[in-house]
Amino acid sequence: MEVVILSGKEQAGALAADAIEALLRAKPDAVLGLATGSSPLPIYDELARRHRDRGLSFAAAQGFALDEYVGLAPGHPESYAEVVRREFSQRVDIDPARVHAPDGAAADIAAEGERYEAAIKAAGGVDLQILGLGTDGHLGFNEPGSSLASRTRLKTLTEQTRQDNARFFDSIDEVPHHVLTQGLGTIMDAKHLVLIATGANKAPAVHATVEGPVTAICPGSVLQLHPHVTFLVDEAAASELTLADYYRHTWANKPSWQGL
Known part of the structure; x- marks a missing residue:
């Protein structure tokens, strides 16, 4: 587990983009795990810039969205398939047919979770998964109390999560109550997990995730078990970390060849 404390979200986005670029240069057909929400946006902005200015290619890559609302009409601007298209895939040269998301309008939601799991497995698994972190420590939409071994399935959102996401809708009444989300076990299968968290409102969740006990009440804490x-x-999100000075020292003295 590596904790890197940075000056702001743009620097975090650039470092995450470094890891993705290095992966794509070494493995052009890499499988990327794509998160939504506000935290990953600096990553997608930087990847789009590198595609435009450096010729970074995603032509052979695949992408899998982390989650999707249940009940939004296909093409709804806040569906996560649409957000991924708008913020990432239409800005680079990835084949839209190779960017996948759970179908929140599926007639059989349970079967759709199983189908999505099989699709990830058939692609060879996720090489690098982008993650954000909820204010209550949720990953994807694995809310507090989620099984640490869970797979892609239906979840009911907490009211806190619905309130947090209401900023993307005209009112909280429009925020769905249900989602399809990759499970914590699914997320943990990815080879490299890169999580971005910024802002003082994320500080308690960052502390619980990084330095607290591994417990279902803080789903993010399961990441302590990932290699x-x-x-x-x-700095704001790191403000409650007990070992913040050690994390800074480790980053400042990291061998240049090691990478993220």
Whole structure:
């Protein structure tokens, strides 16, 4: 587990983009795990810039969205399939047919979770998964109390999560109550996890995730068990970390060849 404390979200986005670019240069057909929400946006902005200015290609890559609302009409601007298209895939040269999301309008939601799991497995698994962190420590939409071994399935959102996401809708009444989300076990299968968290409102969740006990009440804490997870946090989000000075020292003295 590596914790990198940075000056702001743009620097965090650039470092995450470094890891993705290095992966794509070494493995052009890499499988990327794509998160939504506000935290990953600096990553997508930087990847789009590198595609435009450096010729970074995603032509052979695949992408899998982390989650999707249940009940939104296809093409709804806040569906996560649409957000991924708008913020990432239409800005680079990835084949839209190779960017996948759970179908929140499926007639059989349970079967759709199983189908999505099989699709990830058939692609060879996720090489690098982008993650955000909820104010209550949720990952994807694995709310507090989620099984640490869970797979892609239906989840009911907490009212706190619905309130947090209401800023993307005209009112909280429009925020769905249900989602399809990759489970914590699914997320943990990815080879490299890169989590971005910024802002003082994320500080308690960052502390519980990085330094608290591994417990279902804080789903993010399961990441302590992953062999290759990178936390990219700003000073505000790091403000409650007990070992913040050690994390800074470790980053400042990291061998240049090691990478993220």
